[in-house]
Amino acid sequence: MTEEKVTSSLSILYDNIRWEEKALYEAAKKRDIKVNNINCKDLSIDLNNERESSPYLNKVIIQRCVSYFKSVHATAALEGLGAHIINSLRTATVCGNKLFAHMELQKAGVKTPNAFSAFSEESAIAALDNLGYPAVIKPTIGSWGRLIALLRDRDAANAVIEDREHMFPLYQVYYFEELVSRPPRDIRAIVIGDTVVAAIYRYSGPGEWKTNMALGGHAETCPVTNELEDICIKATKAMEGQIVGVDLMESREHGLIVHEINNTTEFRNTVRVTGVDIPGLMVDFASKIGK
Amino acid sequence: MVKCPECDAEIKIPSDSIEGEIVTCPDCGASYELLKAEEEFNIKPAQVVGEDWGQ
Numbered sequence: 001m002t003e004e005k006v007t008s009s010l011s012i013l014y015d016n017i018r019w020e021e022k023a024l025y026e027a028a029k030k031r032d033i034k035v036n037n038i039n040c041k042d043l044s045i046d047l048n049n050e051r052e053s054s055p056y057l058n059k060v061i062i063q064r065c066v067s068y069f070k071s072v073h074a075t076a077a078l079e080g081l082g083a084h085i086i087n088s089l090r091t092a093t094v095c096g097n098k099l100f101a102h103m104e105l106q107k108a109g110v111k112t113p114n115a116f117s118a119f120s121e122e123s124a125i126a127a128l129d130n131l132g133y134p135a136v137i138k139p140t141i142g143s144w145g146r147l148i149a150l151l152r153d154r155d156a157a158n159a160v161i162e163d164r165e166h167m168f169p170l171y172q173v174y175y176f177e178e179l180v181s182r183p184p185r186d187i188r189a190i191v192i193g194d195t196v197v198a199a200i201y202r203y204s205g206p207g208e209w210k211t212n213m214a215l216g217g218h219a220e221t222c223p224v225t226n227e228l229e230d231i232c233i234k235a236t237k238a239m240e241g242q243i244v245g246v247d248l249m250e251s252r253e254h255g256l257i258v259h260e261i262n263n264t265t266e267f268r269n270t271v272r273v274t275g276v277d278i279p280g281l282m283v284d285f286a287s288k289i290g291k
Numbered sequence: 292m293v294k295c296p297e298c299d300a301e302i303k304i305p306s307d308s309i310e311g312e313i314v315t316c317p318d319c320g321a322s323y324e325l326l327k328a329e330e331e332f333n334i335k336p337a338q339v340v341g342e343d344w345g346q
Contacts, residue, residue: 014311016311016313016324016337016338017309017310017311017312017313018313021311022309022312025309037309037310037311039310039311066341066344066345066346067341067343067344068343068344068345069343141343142343143343143344143345143346144344144345146342146345245346262346263346264346265346266345266346
């Protein structure tokens with residue numbers, strides 16, 4: 001892919017065409033919007049290009065790379081050269097890191113699970129003693145429930161933390177959350193602009209406490225109440241998000257709390273369950289930016 | 292229609308396919324990425340999952 005090929009009014013940047021990316025492409029075609037699919041793996045970007053003469057200047061690009069690192073770095077390069085990326089580098093950076101996101105949500109007054117951070121084996125155990133057991137350890141960067149573990153007691157914590165000490169340094173940045181008392185489900189709400197367009201309950205799969213659909217859970221429609229809408233919009237604004245998936249839990253103690261915001265959100269299950277034309281709404285939103 | 296490089300089975304390419312889409316061999320389950328070539332598609336082995344994939 002050469003830089004000159006980015007000439008359409010709307011581009012979709014991908015590294016894999018999943019159901020979501022194909023649905024976005026079809027939605028744009030249906031609306032007679034010129035759409036250019038850009039394979040991130042084919043990009044060769046001159047980072048020293050003058051912004052004013054950059055082929056990416058003012059191009060609207062929906063970032064859909066499934067690889068976190070490719071996504072955030074491609075966003076940095078293209079946004080730096082003048083493209084309007086959905087979502088922005090700031091949103092991608094903060095949403096992609098659970099600790100960063102936690103702090104932004106806290107600052108914005110959005111309720112989150114109680115959490116502790118620590119930077120050594122000893123301080124990690126001290127943090128868990130403060131937080132209490134059971135607790136959840138999460139990598140600050142990671143998806144689909146990978147490397148998230150439930151720590152029922154200090155023995156379990158010692159074992160997991162010892163393993164982490166032998167892994168890539170990122171995994172020695174410890175991030176722990178309380179195990180929130182909640183129904184066996186969480187909520188994924190899709191926000192486009194300043195509207196919650198659809199939401200689903202995601203139920204844990206058999207023998208699984210995590211609710212990630214990638215781990216075999218199932219989904220049902222969740223009504224978009226005023227309370228849900230308010231907290232999702234507040235969380236989205238805190239991240240400067242344009243199109244995001246907000247993940248919430250129904251804490252028995254605190255009500256709705258936000259535990260994650262997804263900047264390249266998957267929405268296949270939400271479309272399947274709710275029937276809402278999310279790809280069409282995303283394309284409508286993106287094409288308005290380009291005008 | 293293309294031949295699976297792994298098992299030689301025939302893989303049907305749907306008419307609405309687009310470049311970059313993943314197709315799976317019905318016989319051996321191997322996944323391939325579609326590459327545009329003239330009027331047809333070629334295939335290359337697809338990355339099925341990456342350590343940093345997902346949302």
